Amino acid sequence: MDSLQNLIPETMLPDMMFYVFAGLTLGFGILVVANPFSRNPVTSAMFLVLAVISMAGLFVLLHAFFLAAVQVIVYAGAVMVLFLFVIMLLDIKDEQKRKIKKGFLLAGLLSVGTIAGLFIKGLHATRLDAHPSPTTEGDTALLGKLLFGQYVLPFEVVSVLLLVAMVGVILLSKKDLK
């Protein structure tokens, strides 16, 4: 009975799961943009859903259950369904035939490279032995207090930003303004 328990120590399991979920996230992410088998936008969107769900798995490993649940509800459950909705209503046959242009490829690589550079610089700046403060570990009440206490201004600014985007869309979609 104890053989497996000795074989895999308790602390190693989260590490192993991290590599599993990180690998899945990256793999699905690559399949979103460069799927060798299909250039169907719906397939890409479905792989994005899977990438988002694997990312929720990473949050669970960090004991951020609330964040994981919200990630699935908001991104996988709502945003991506709307993506699918729009993709399905578009005429996607043109999109499948379109060739990749060199300019776009260059711009894409440049922006991804910049973000990757920022991440690597950030990783180097962090001390690896520094433990994150466990105050928000899975506790929704504490998370709420932090969001509406210490970080209330950034939180509200982001909400206003989303509101601005929404008002803009409504304004653009109205053909004749009364």
Add this chain to the structure above:
Amino acid sequence: MDWNFIIFSAVKIAVVIGVVQGMVAYAVLAERKISAWIQDRVGPNRTAPPFAKHIPVLGRLLTRLGMFQPLADGLKFMFKEDFTPAGVRKIYFFLAPAIAVIPAMLTVAVIPFGSVLGGQKMVIADLNVGILYTFGIVSLGVYGIVLAGYAANSKFPFLGGIRSSAQMISYEISMGLSVIPVLLIVGNLNLGQIIGWQAQHGWLILYAPLAFVIFLVASFAETNRLPFDLPEAETELVGGYHTEYGSMKFALFFLGEYSNMIASSGMMVTLFFGGWTLPFWGLDHPAATLVSGIIHILIFLVKMAAFIVLFIWVRWMFPRFRYDQLMDLGWRRFLPLALVNILITAIILWMRA
């Protein structure tokens, strides 16, 4: 890893999935019988295996009640030719039924269906964000229907899929917001703790009746049941998203729909009607003996069955909504109502504190 935990969890998962599947089969029978009684018909009353007529009274009674009908239905679905129409998108055509069933089964994992039985908590996963988990999984259920509509590669299923994605997203918001007053009152996301609170203070339906009404209507829309079964409105869309499906694949959509119905019945019982507790005969404490543990599970099942009957009864009593009425109801009536409900609950709690 704790071996006890793994073994007991595996047993619980197997039993719960088995019970849910069985309940689906008999919910279909209940649907047919109740619809028959409402329409002054008899309903299924003659399917029986050959040995049934040799059992004195019980055999005839069970046959009359149609108790063997689900078996026959299941066998029929299994042995029908599994036909794949030409021109469908094959991968999605095979994936969609599975995606429709899996979320429905996963939702059941966090619902506490009993107190304690032999030292084991009667819930598969005692998550501290139980409700959020449920909403997360429920929100994934829409993919089964959308992909089914897309896979069919023809107009009517596609329209059904598109409709369902708009409908389910709209009502998910009202559903999520309707639960917030409950969370405000209890102050916990764990479903077991919510039941514990109700055992002490009384059922939450007394504290948040409006929340219950919104939740009930939203769950009708989320499970695609009449009066909100727009995705499969047969008079407008032939058969909706599952027009091109047959045999076991079609049965899987059925299974998904009824499992969703069972899961949302379970959620309503847990959130608003005290779960496995009853306020009298001292049935509101976690069970100390095996017998009281079983009684708790039975109480939960009876409450759930009442909701399933409600689902079925409503389906055969009310006509279908028009699509714009459905959207109007979701966005312009229930959403503001749910927001006001949150505000009022918060103000009352704040004044009391």
